[in-house]
Amino acid sequence: MTPPLRATYRLQFHRDFPFTAAEAVVPYLARLGVSHVYASPILAAVPGSMHGYDAVDPNLINPELGGAAGFEALAGALAANGLGLILDIVPNHMAASSHNPYWMEALEFGPAAPAAALFDIWWEAGRLLLPVLGDPLRATLEEGRLSLHADWEAGRFVVAYAEHAFPLGPASVSTLLEPLAHREDALAPLAGVWVALASGNVHAPAIGAAREAMRALPEAAREMVEEALAGADLAALLETQHWRLAWWRTAADELNYRRFFNITDLVGVRVEDPAVFEATHALILALVRRGLVQGLRIDHVDGLVDPAGYLERLRAAVGPDVPVFVEKILEPGEVLPAWPIDGTTGYERLNDINALFVDEAGYRAFEAELRAANLLRGTTGERVAAAKREIMRTSLGAELARLVGLVREGLREEMERGDITEGALARAVLALLVHCPVYRSYATDHAHGPADTAIWAATLERVEAHEDPMTVAAAHLLLDRLEKPEVAGDRAFRRYFQQVSGPAMAKGFEDTELYRTPILVSVNEVGGDLDHPAREPGELHRLFAARARLGARDLVPLETHDTKRGPETRARLNALSHRPALWRDFLREAEPLLAPLREKSEEGAIPDGLEERLIHQTLIATWPITMARLEGYMLKALREAKRHTTWETPDHAYEAAVLRVAGELVEGTGGEDYRRLVGRLVARLAPATHVLSLAQTALQLTLPGTPDIYQGTEFRDFSLVDPDNRRPVDFERRLAALSGEGEPEDVEKCGLTHRLLGLRRDLGCFSGGGYRPLDFAPSPWRWFGFVREGAGDAVLVVVPTRVPEGEVPPEMTALELPAGFRDLEGRQVSLAGHMLEARLPLLVALRRG
Numbered sequence: 001m002t003p004p005l006r007a008t009y010r011l012q013f014h015r016d017f018p019f020t021a022a023e024a025v026v027p028y029l030a031r032l033g034v035s036h037v038y039a040s041p042i043l044a045a046v047p048g049s050m051h052g053y054d055a056v057d058p059n060l061i062n063p064e065l066g067g068a069a070g071f072e073a074l075a076g077a078l079a080a081n082g083l084g085l086i087l088d089i090v091p092n093h094m095a096a097s098s099h100n101p102y103w104m105e106a107l108e109f110g111p112a113a114p115a116a117a118l119f120d121i122w123w124e125a126g127r128l129l130l131p132v133l134g135d136p137l138r139a140t141l142e143e144g145r146l147s148l149h150a151d152w153e154a155g156r157f158v159v160a161y162a163e164h165a166f167p168l169g170p171a172s173v174s175t176l177l178e179p180l181a182h183r184e185d186a187l188a189p190l191a192g193v194w195v196a197l198a199s200g201n202v203h204a205p206a207i208g209a210a211r212e213a214m215r216a217l218p219e220a221a222r223e224m225v226e227e228a229l230a231g232a233d234l235a236a237l238l239e240t241q242h243w244r245l246a247w248w249r250t251a252a253d254e255l256n257y258r259r260f261f262n263i264t265d266l267v268g269v270r271v272e273d274p275a276v277f278e279a280t281h282a283l284i285l286a287l288v289r290r291g292l293v294q295g296l297r298i299d300h301v302d303g304l305v306d307p308a309g310y311l312e313r314l315r316a317a318v319g320p321d322v323p324v325f326v327e328k329i330l331e332p333g334e335v336l337p338a339w340p341i342d343g344t345t346g347y348e349r350l351n352d353i354n355a356l357f358v359d360e361a362g363y364r365a366f367e368a369e370l371r372a373a374n375l376l377r378g379t380t381g382e383r384v385a386a387a388k389r390e391i392m393r394t395s396l397g398a399e400l401a402r403l404v405g406l407v408r409e410g411l412r413e414e415m416e417r418g419d420i421t422e423g424a425l426a427r428a429v430l431a432l433l434v435h436c437p438v439y440r441s442y443a444t445d446h447a448h449g450p451a452d453t454a455i456w457a458a459t460l461e462r463v464e465a466h467e468d469p470m471t472v473a474a475a476h477l478l479l480d481r482l483e484k485p486e487v488a489g490d491r492a493f494r495r496y497f498q499q500v501s502g503p504a505m506a507k508g509f510e511d512t513e514l515y516r517t518p519i520l521v522s523v524n525e526v527g528g529d530l531d532h533p534a535r536e537p538g539e540l541h542r543l544f545a546a547r548a549r550l551g552a553r554d555l556v557p558l559e560t561h562d563t564k565r566g567p568e569t570r571a572r573l574n575a576l577s578h579r580p581a582l583w584r585d586f587l588r589e590a591e592p593l594l595a596p597l598r599e600k601s602e603e604g605a606i607p608d609g610l611e612e613r614l615i616h617q618t619l620i621a622t623w624p625i626t627m628a629r630l631e632g633y634m635l636k637a638l639r640e641a642k643r644h645t646t647w648e649t650p651d652h653a654y655e656a657a658v659l660r661v662a663g664e665l666v667e668g669t670g671g672e673d674y675r676r677l678v679g680r681l682v683a684r685l686a687p688a689t690h691v692l693s694l695a696q697t698a699l700q701l702t703l704p705g706t707p708d709i710y711q712g713t714e715f716r717d718f719s720l721v722d723p724d725n726r727r728p729v730d731f732e733r734r735l736a737a738l739s740g741e742g743e744p745e746d747v748e749k750c751g752l753t754h755r756l757l758g759l760r761r762d763l764g765c766f767s768g769g770g771y772r773p774l775d776f777a778p779s780p781w782r783w784f785g786f787v788r789e790g791a792g793d794a795v796l797v798v799v800p801t802r803v804p805e806g807e808v809p810p811e812m813t814a815l816e817l818p819a820g821f822r823d824l825e826g827r828q829v830s831l832a833g834h835m836l837e838a839r840l841p842l843l844v845a846l847r848r849g
Contacts, residue, residue, distance in 0.1 A: 002294050003084050004767070005323050005342075005553060006035035006760045007707040012561060012726055013040050013062075014050045019070035023077045025731045030081035031738060032750075033757025036295060037078060038086045038708060040561065042071060043283070046095050050726065051561070053090055053299065054266060056100035058280040075292040086295035086323065089284055091277075091310065092303035093260040094118075096130075096267040098158075098165040103267065105207070108156060108167035110242030112202040118276050120258035120268035122402075128243040131251040131264055132164055140245075141235055148229040148237070152222065155211025157229070159238070161245070170197035170210075172240050176228055186221040189213050252648070255398040258496075260303065261503045262395040268499075272305040277313055288318050295323035297345060302328065302440050302502040305495050308339055309444070315340040325555055329506075329527045331438045337451070343554020346708060347527035350557050352543065353699050354570055355535035356784060356801050357692050358523060362577035363533045366520045369584065375609045376517065380530045383517065385466070388434045388508030390642065395507060399500045403429045406493040407481055420474045427467070428474030432497070435462035439502040441482075445491045448483065456482055514564065515641040518614040522573035522621070525564050537784050537801075541773035544786065547704040548771035556705040558696060559713050559725065566717035566725060568693050569621045575688035576620065576681075578802050586681055590616060593674045597664050599657040603644075606657040611638070615662055622718045623682045627666045631659055633720045688803035690745055691841045694752055695799035698842050701756035702788060702797045704771060714753045715746040748840070755824055756844065763846065764791025776815060780804040783815060785843075792849020796821045796829070799842040821845035 009029050011022055022037070029037060041052030044060040052062065061068045078085055096103055102115040107130075110116065111123040121128055133140050140146055140161070147160050148168075157173050158165040168176075174194040181191035190213040197206055217225070238245065251264045258268030270276045287293040296318065301307045307326075314324065323342045330336060330348050370376035378386075392400045404426045414420045436459045441452040456479055463475045485491040514524040523533040558567040576583055599606040607615065614637060619625065638645050638655055645651040665671040693716060701707045710717075712729035715737070719725040736742055737750040760766045769790025776783040785798035798815060821829040823845045 002291070002321075003035045003082055005084070005295070005706055006766070007033065007701070007709065007757055008036045008038035008086060008555065009034040010038045010557075010561065010708060010710045011040065012050075012711060013042060013052060013065050015048065015064040017728070018064065019066035019074040023074045026074075026077045026081050026083065028731055028735045028738075030083055031735075032714065032754055033761060034083070034709065035761075036084040036086050038295075038297065039088060041088050041090055041299075043089075046097050046099055050723070052088075054095035054097070055090055056095050056097055057102075058094070059283045061283070072292065084294035085292070086297055086325070087284065087287070087293050088297045088299060089281075090299040091269065091271045091280065092300045093266045093268050096257075096259075096265045098163075104154075104156070104165075104167055107241075107243050108169060109197070109202045109207070110169065112200065114202070114204055114207075117273065118269055118279065120270050122256045125256035127241065129246055129250065129254060129256050130166065130243050131246045131248045131255070133161065133245055133247050136247045137238075137245055146234060146238075146245075148232055148234060150214070150222065150225055150229060152214055152217070155214040159234070159245075166241070166243060166245070168237065169241050170194050170202075172237050174198040176232065177225070180224055180228055184221050184224055186218050187224070190217060190221075249648070252394055252397045253401060255402070258499065260300070261507060268303065270305075271310060274313070277310070281314075281317070285317050288322060296325070298324065298326045298341075301326040303499060305499065306444050307442060308337060311339045311341055323553065329439055331527075332529045332532065334438050335451070337442055343552060343705070345560065346555035346557045346705070347525070347560075347563075349554065349703075349705060350559075350563070351525060351528050352535065352540060353556075353558070353696050353703075354522065354525065354574070355529075355533060356537070356540060356699070357571065357574040357696065358520070358534040359574075359577040359580075359802070360534035362580040363520050363523070365580035366577065366583060369587070370519060370610075370613070373609055375613075376519070380513070380517075384509050384513050385434050385462075387512035387516070387642075388504050389430065391507040391512065392430055392433055392504055395648065396500065396503060399496075399503070400426075400430060400433070403433075403493060403497060403500060406489055406496060407478060410481060410487055410489045410493070411477060414477060420477060421470065424470040424474040425478075427471040428463075428478050429497075431463045431467045431471055431475055432459055432478060433501055433504045434508075435459050435466065436501045436505070437462070439505045440498045441501075443482070443494055443498065445485070445495070453483070511640050512642055515614075515637050516610065516643060518610060518617055520573060520577055521614065521617050522565065522570035522577070525570075526562060537773075537782075540784075541771075541786065544703055545771045545773065548769065548788075551768045552704040554705050555708040556700050556703060557708040557710060558700050559710040559717060559719070560708070561710070561722060561726065563710075563725070564721045565621065566719035567696060567713060568689065568716045568718045569720065571692040571696065572682070572685055572689040572718070573617060573621050575685045575692055575803065578688065579805065582681060582684070586616065586620075586677065587613075589677055590674060593671075593677065594661075594665075597661045597670055599661065601654075601657075606654060607661055608644075610641075610643070611658060615665070618720070619665065619678050620681060620685075622720065623678050625666065625718075627663050629720070629724055630662055630666055633724060634659060634662055636721065684805075688805075690748075691800060691803045693745075693749060694840065695801065695842055697749060697752055698756065698797060698799050698844060699784075701753065701760065702766075702795060702844070704788075707757075707760070709753070714750045716749060752840065759795060759844070759846065763793040763795060763848075765789050765793040765795055767791070769793075774798065774817075785815075785817075787818065794821070794847040794849075796843070796845040796847075798844075803841075815843075817843075817845075820847045822847070 042062055042065060043055045044057040044062045045052045046054045046056060061071050075085060094100055098104060102118050105113045105115040106119055145161060149158050149160050151158050157168040177187060177191035177194055181187040193210040193213050197210060260266035269280060271280060304310050325343055325345055326341055328344045336344065408425060411420060411425060438455055441455045443452045460475060460479055464472050481490040482494050485494050510526055523530060635655060638658060639647045644654045665674050714734060733742055734750060737747045738754055740747055765788045769788050772787040772789060774785035780802060781800040782802045783798055784801050788795045817829055823829055823843060829845045
């Protein structure tokens, strides 16, 4: 029997945490009180993958995790403990890897390959470009780093390079084998099947026959083939393949397949094709039909040509009762399209909750300090636009070039008249991407809606405000193509533009601006709003009440595998925002401690002022932290910021200089006074951090929606971005905490999580119940409260959003509360006022019908 959806618990599967490890913790998760395990992708992935988003076979459960048998054992354990399973699936892309048999078939046989239709490859552009070489092709050949081999077990001939293998096409193979077949009869059958394949007879039985013929070849014949391969003209052979090898840097300018963001070894899948949908979803849908999977999470839905069409097809396949969630990042004010889903994965919910605990005045003080130090210029919109422009000219340059090429032919007449130049056309395409205010629009080949029109109009308005007249004129012409695509090229432009605008936003905002602007980095989150970091209670009450009326089921996380920081990492910095004077004092006292550690360069001090503030806030937020953790984070942060070093062109000397300073601060003798300074500030923030930790946990578990607990975060979690947030979880300690054993703060958070999950299980007001805001008199604690009502039950929740230093403790604060409620200890909550418990600095009370 499928359990009702109440709360999910995210588990990250990989070879060190396979199905058997998850099976062992299922009883604990059932006791904790969640209803569903929410699993990272489980399909076969590149060997050693630590995340599973690089699938190589959509019809095989990952052998490294335990394969089909291990999965069925886990599903059985979940069912025996009354838990369901939600699977994370990845329809947008697969790994462009030699471990992917479908990809290898496409490389081997080109557009005629049965598997070629799976991938978003633009064969009309010529041979498939593979930018995988560490150096230019000529140098790679001259240095002998490419070699020819027969892969007898796989039944193909390959060019090997490092860990890669690229299959030779049948024309090349038949040319190699035919002369040998005249000398060795045993080779005649093998040569014959490859000659047939070279003639265009490319279908599954013929391919299978070629594979079997290779496996059956006698050893003596194999040796003859190997000798011929060793003497072959490799450079000439490379020119005759369906693919061409290139230096990896080529991908910034040219590609002829769709990739995931700027990751060249993840190739787009044409899931909009019904046959491809069936081929790539057969196993997942079978697991749903068998009752082994009770829900689905769709990764990167914005990458698909037609998200609505995909979701409608998926909904028809799984039926109306299977929960479906999509990874969709909504910009402030953006409304989720009317898709047949149960909601998003909840980045907007995380930011709603976080905004309640950020102090607006404090944030502005942090911002003013940066501006006074001449470290912050322009508006958020201007900085994001600059970052998107930079991304599209560098990392996503190939995508920009394709868009320009797609629309160029449709505007040939205007260009010939001189109404638009080639340069203006390219600038206009770039400008539309840069100024698009959301991740994407959702027009199809034949229709678009009011929301799409509004997005394009807002984009054009920004273009008109910031670009030159020629670019604006060209943008108007392009917008006509977006709104009224009359020819195939225009439709292709619209499809691809919508697929590229999302990566432009993600790489420009999430992976650049959020690392460049350390005002208060607890706000620098996926889907965050740097212009409106704090939200007023009334605004949030209206939002939550509306969600309750709609019966919201979308996920409500405080952390995911993709968030930039853990819940307590943010909570500590949010507490600091309540006391901006502490931040000013910290910077003043840290300056003389840091000055002797800085390194000098022609451009200035290393680290620079922005990097120093990021280091300060990171250490304050995560203290105590090991240098290994900080080094991994800072290296990623420096490269994502792209100010002094990048992933594509790393400045190792600069990085080493920053890490030397950071290392001295964390563990060197020159950082002893600094560490004491950090320790004093963290100790001063500790009471507030703990209160905010419990308060945000209480909100996550009681607000409208489905709480999503990221693995291990029923304990305090001071983590940073991945891979830091994917460290192993000690489930034994968490199990012990349910019995009151362990660090008091962890026991308290775990206990609160357990009890509130129990309320969600036992009370009807969380399933479609209403939401009634509570109003409180002004207080230094800035109380936030509400009542969830439904099915004859009611739950009252009151949390402080501020913890003022030196104020009376919360147990001495009287609040006017509704009558008829009992707290979690069973004590009556009086109308005259309830003294909040000292043990739990918040109130959750219930009234049973």
